[in-house]
Amino acid sequence: MSLETTLDQLRQIAESVVRAEAPIIDKEAKWPQNSIKALQQEGFGGFVVPQENGGHGQGLYGLARACEILGEESGSAGLCFGMHCVGTAMIVAKATEHQKKNFLEPIAAGEHLTTLALSEPGTGAHFYYPQTQLLTSSSGGFIVNGEKTFVSNGGYADSYVLSTMGVDPDATQHEFSCVVVEEGMKGIAWGPEWDGLGMRGNSSRSLSLSNVALPEGNLLGAQGDQLWYIFQVVAPYFLTAMSGTYLGIAQAAFDVVREHLKSRVYRHNGVSLDQISLLQHRLGMLWAKIERTRQLIYHATQQYDKGDPAAVLAILSSKAEVANCVVEVVNEAMTLAGGIAYRDNSRLDVLLRDARAAHIMGPTTDILYTWLGRAVLDQPILDS
Numbered sequence: 448m449s450l451e452t453t454l455d456q457l458r459q460i461a462e463s464v465v466r467a468e469a470p471i472i473d474k475e476a477k478w479p480q481n482s483i484k485a486l487q488q489e490g491f492g493g494f495v496v497p498q499e500n501g502g503h504g505q506g507l508y509g510l511a512r513a514c515e516i517l518g519e520e521s522g523s524a525g526l527c528f529g530m531h532c533v534g535t536a537m538i539v540a541k542a543t544e545h546q547k548k549n550f551l552e553p554i555a556a557g558e559h560l561t562t563l564a565l566s567e568p569g570t571g572a573h574f575y576y577p578q579t580q581l582l583t584s585s586s587g588g589f590i591v592n593g594e595k596t597f598v599s600n601g602g603y604a605d606s607y608v609l610s611t612m613g614v615d616p617d618a619t620q621h622e623f624s625c626v627v628v629e630e631g632m633k634g635i636a637w638g639p640e641w642d643g644l645g646m647r648g649n650s651s652r653s654l655s656l657s658n659v660a661l662p663e664g665n666l667l668g669a670q671g672d673q674l675w676y677i678f679q680v681v682a683p684y685f686l687t688a689m690s691g692t693y694l695g696i697a698q699a700a701f702d703v704v705r706e707h708l709k710s711r712v713y714r715h716n717g718v719s720l721d722q723i724s725l726l727q728h729r730l731g732m733l734w735a736k737i738e739r740t741r742q743l744i745y746h747a748t749q750q751y752d753k754g755d756p757a758a759v760l761a762i763l764s765s766k767a768e769v770a771n772c773v774v775e776v777v778n779e780a781m782t783l784a785g786g787i788a789y790r791d792n793s794r795l796d797v798l799l800r801d802a803r804a805a806h807i808m809g810p811t812t813d814i815l816y817t818w819l820g821r822a823v824l825d826q827p828i829l830d831s
């Protein structure tokens with residue numbers, strides 16, 4: 448099936464199930480259960496799972512487009528689906544036969560939801576320096592101890608792809624491993640329910656891990672892959688899931704304000720807002736801002752899918768640029784739509800609150816521009 452046909456099917460779910468659930472997701476801070484279930488039932492759980500394991504085998508470009516479509520209806524649904532795909536891509540990257548059978552095939556069958564748990568309270572925006580410990584267990588396998596924070600899909604996923612330090616009690620912060628922790632394992636405990644300003648359906652909760660016993664088969668890749676995962680898998684997929692979702696939010700805000708300008712007619716002179724040249728000009732600027740960001744995201748992800756090593760910088764730029772784009776577009780849309788947008792629970796109210804997470808979700812905008820600066824100065828991206 449072509450990507451466009453696949454996306455048409457996804458759009459049907461977005462415009463029916465996700466659209467219907469979106470107001471409740473925000474109002475009640477409800478995890479997008481109906482939306483995620485519908486996506487899984489229609490086979491989208493395996494969006495980035497290789498075809499030989501029963502999935503769609505989509506890459507970054509497909510992920511950007513899918514999250515954009517979902518993000519137009521609900522930021523939380525876009526991100527929750529996106530985080531599942533990021534966790535899945537981490538498993539796909541170096542999947543063993545055991546991991547294909549136990550994780551990828553159930554994911555493709557819509558029976559297993561996963562997600563990514565990188566951030567920690569101790570290291571915050573510097574999520575690439577995990578402090579969660581992974582120790583060799585005397586009875587085989589590993590023991591995990593630590594704390595994760597802001598785990599989207601927290602409490603609703605079947606597994607959590609976690610970053611940890613290397614397998615050594617004396618491991619330094621550059622030694623990095625990835626493991627899959629399964630829901631229900633002894634020693635995991637969830638913090639309070641998520642009650643965010645925006646992205647209210649994300650269920651981005653804290654997770655504590657106390658002596659969690661992990662089978663050897665739940666280690667992703669080889670010990671010592673370390674930062675390979677960050678730049679080859681986490682960064683491209685995580686950044687793209689966010690870029691697509693925030694692009695969708697920007698487009699949704701644009702659509703609201705365009706309709707408002709067309710439909711608002713003054714009674715005293717019969718002039719509609721769309722006939723006022725200053726407003727035409729400002730709407731044109733919003734369109735250009737969104738379009739150039741869209742083209743950057745599409746270009747970056749297509750280059751990555753073609754295997755171009757230079758794509759990584761374009762992907763880093765995409766998320767920094769979309770964060771600026773979405774915050775500026777929704778702010779400006781608020782002004783152009785006048786008082787009706789400023790009411791509690793207006794569509795733009797939700798979009799404004801959702802958009803604000805774009806700058807602070809890691810890698811944050813400031814950190815991304817710093818990485819880009821270091822890269823173009825021929826310096827290592829991460830400080831030592």
Ligand SMILES: Cc1cc2nc3c(=O)[nH]c(=O)nc-3n(C[C@H](O)[C@H](O)[C@H](O)COP(=O)(O)OP(=O)(O)OC[C@H]3O[C@@H](n4cnc5c(N)ncnc54)[C@H](O)[C@@H]3O)c2cc1C
Binds near residue numbers: 570571646651810
């Ligand atoms: C809605 C939402 C969903 C999330 N979902 C997930 C998830 O699913 N999985 C996950 O792992 N994480 C997730 N996160 C966490 C997120 O990715 C960030 O890691 C987290 O928000 C960092 O927050 P902090 O308060 O610890 O930031 P801090 O580390 O306290 O940083 C505060 C500010 O300082 C800036 N700063 C810090 N150091 C530097 C520096 N060297 N240079 C420039 N600026 C710097 C940061 O950019 C930031 O603006 C989510 C966050 C949110 C808000």
